[in-house]
Amino acid sequence: xxxxxxxxITGSIGTQALDVLNTLNDSINLIGGSVxxxxxxxxxxxxxxxxxxxxxxxxxNEVPNFYKGCKIFKGDNSTENAIExxxxxxxxxxxxxxxxLAHTIQASKYSKRIALANKExxxxxxxxxxxxFKKNGNELxxxxxxxxxxxxxxxxxxxxxxxxxxxxxxxxRDKQPFELKNITKEQVxxxxxxxxxxxxxxxxxxxxxxxxxxxxxxxxxxxxxxKIFINRNSHIHSMVKFKDGVIKMHFGKPNMKVPIAYAxxxxxxxxxxxxxxxxxxxxxxxxxxxxxxxxLKNLDRILGNxxxxxxxxxxxxxxxxxxxxxxIKYLDINKTINYVINEIEKKQINIKNFQDIFNLDNECxxxxxxxxxxxx
Ligand SMILES: NC(=O)C1=CN([C@@H]2O[C@H](COP(=O)(O)OP(=O)(O)OC[C@H]3O[C@@H](n4cnc5c(N)ncnc54)[C@H](OP(=O)(O)O)[C@@H]3O)[C@@H](O)[C@H]2O)C=CC1
Ligand SMILES: CC(=O)[C@@H](O)[C@H](O)COP(=O)(O)O
Ligand SMILES: [Mn+2]
Numbered sequence: 001x002x003x004x005x006x007x008x009i010t011g012s013i014g015t016q017a018l019d020v021l022n023t024l025n026d027s028i029n030l031i032g033g034s035v036x037x038x039x040x041x042x043x044x045x046x047x048x049x050x051x052x053x054x055x056x057x058x059x060x061n062e063v064p065n066f067y068k069g070c071k072i073f074k075g076d077n078s079t080e081n082a083i084e085x086x087x088x089x090x091x092x093x094x095x096x097x098x099x100x101l102a103h104t105i106q107a108s109k110y111s112k113r114i115a116l117a118n119k120e121x122x123x124x125x126x127x128x129x130x131x132x133f134k135k136n137g138n139e140l141x142x143x144x145x146x147x148x149x150x151x152x153x154x155x156x157x158x159x160x161x162x163x164x165x166x167x168x169x170x171x172x173r174d175k176q177p178f179e180l181k182n183i184t185k186e187q188v189x190x191x192x193x194x195x196x197x198x199x200x201x202x203x204x205x206x207x208x209x210x211x212x213x214x215x216x217x218x219x220x221x222x223x224x225x226x227k228i229f230i231n232r233n234s235h236i237h238s239m240v241k242f243k244d245g246v247i248k249m250h251f252g253k254p255n256m257k258v259p260i261a262y263a264x265x266x267x268x269x270x271x272x273x274x275x276x277x278x279x280x281x282x283x284x285x286x287x288x289x290x291x292x293x294x295x296l297k298n299l300d301r302i303l304g305n306x307x308x309x310x311x312x313x314x315x316x317x318x319x320x321x322x323x324x325x326x327x328i329k330y331l332d333i334n335k336t337i338n339y340v341i342n343e344i345e346k347k348q349i350n351i352k353n354f355q356d357i358f359n360l361d362n363e364c365x366x367x368x369x370x371x372x373x374x375x376x
Pocket of ligand 3: 144145146213
């Protein structure tokens with residue numbers, strides 16, 4: 001039986017991973033998990049799954065050091081400490097945001113298999129994280145639905161020509177560009193096909209999520225030949241075009257439990273889920289309208305420039321947080337990203353190690369905060 005640790009265990013991916021475990025007939029033993037602050041939900045998970053190690057980055061005063069036989073780590077580096085003690089065979093990295101990178105680095109030391117949902121680990125970590133996996137002999141299995149699909153499509157292939165990354169188009173796909181000026185938080189959070197955490201749902205509306213995913217695919221599959229197509233019902237999870245003109249598509253219902261389970265059980269498929277209706281499900285693709293998704297104008301400029309990958313993610317995380325708190329408008333997110341990217345591009349920063357990444361991530365957050373406070 002394999003042991004498992006889940007970072008971000010209370011989130012959208014974490015919760016769906018728990019549902020998957022309930023169906024895998026005890027073939028995986030969940031021994032630990034970590035969260036930011038949600039003690040109420042973590043407590044229930046400890047009770048139900050008998051965790052041995054848990055961590056909270058921002059614990060309240062009521063959180064004990066032990067709970068029902070589970071050791072609780074608290075504060076800075078708590079997830080890293082819990083990962084070390086748990087020493088699990090598999091780590092599912094389902095933390096949201098840049099905080100996930102440190103968790104992935106630590107998991108690389110202690111877990112053979114990294115089931116990676118946290119796309120920011122690759123966006124920020126780039127070749128440095130891939131080299132770390134190589135050095136430590138990790139198996140990296142992507143969980144992000146498109147990347148799980150592509151991973152499956154390219155198995156055994158060596159004539160890959162181009163990746164077609166699919167997008168739902170997000171919650172604002174039927175709006176006209178002029179309508180984006182006064183969009184509310186509720187409109188943005190109403191995703192048409194997936195139920196996810198708040199930041200990724202906003203990023204899906206703006207297509208920042210898709211740029212992060214292009215960068216993720218760039219590192220995972222070692223190509224910059226990547227196009228984005230909208231598939232409105234999210235049944236095609238991505239496509240790969242081969243040199244002989246064949247295009248393989250990954251078809252399935254939009255449900256994250258499938259790629260989560262696949263990352264746990266690969267190369268087996270032990271998870272049973274509904275078979276999609278191949279007669280009545282439409283397969284259509286559209287090119288994204290750049291006026292509706294203005295951040296896409298930056299894609300060619302960003303892709304392959306490590307410091308701009310970091311700048312995009314940091315500025316977006318800060319701006320989305322302000323937007324969700326009602327302090328800036330939807331289109332201000334894009335203004336903040338553009339400003340930070342321009343500032344970082346001028347500096348021509350060379351990223352040599354993980355500390356450079358953490359420093360630049362911090363610097364970009366400061367620039368974004370200043371821009372929002374002074375210019376918006
Ligand atoms: N949701 C989805 O369907 C998909 C998500 N992803 C990626 O997976 C990741 C998680 O997304 P999602 O589940 O939607 O996010 P959620 O916001 O739903 O959940 C985030 C989780 O991370 C925890 N967390 C946040 N900060 C820290 C920290 N510093 N230390 C420890 N735990 C922390 C949260 O804890 P707390 O509850 O205490 O706040 C929560 O458990 C993201 O990188 C996202 O891009 C990729 C594809 C699909
Ligand atoms: C489920 C998943 O993998 C998300 O990352 C998804 O891609 C978001 O939907 P969009 O295609 O709308 O960005
Ligand atoms: Mn995705």
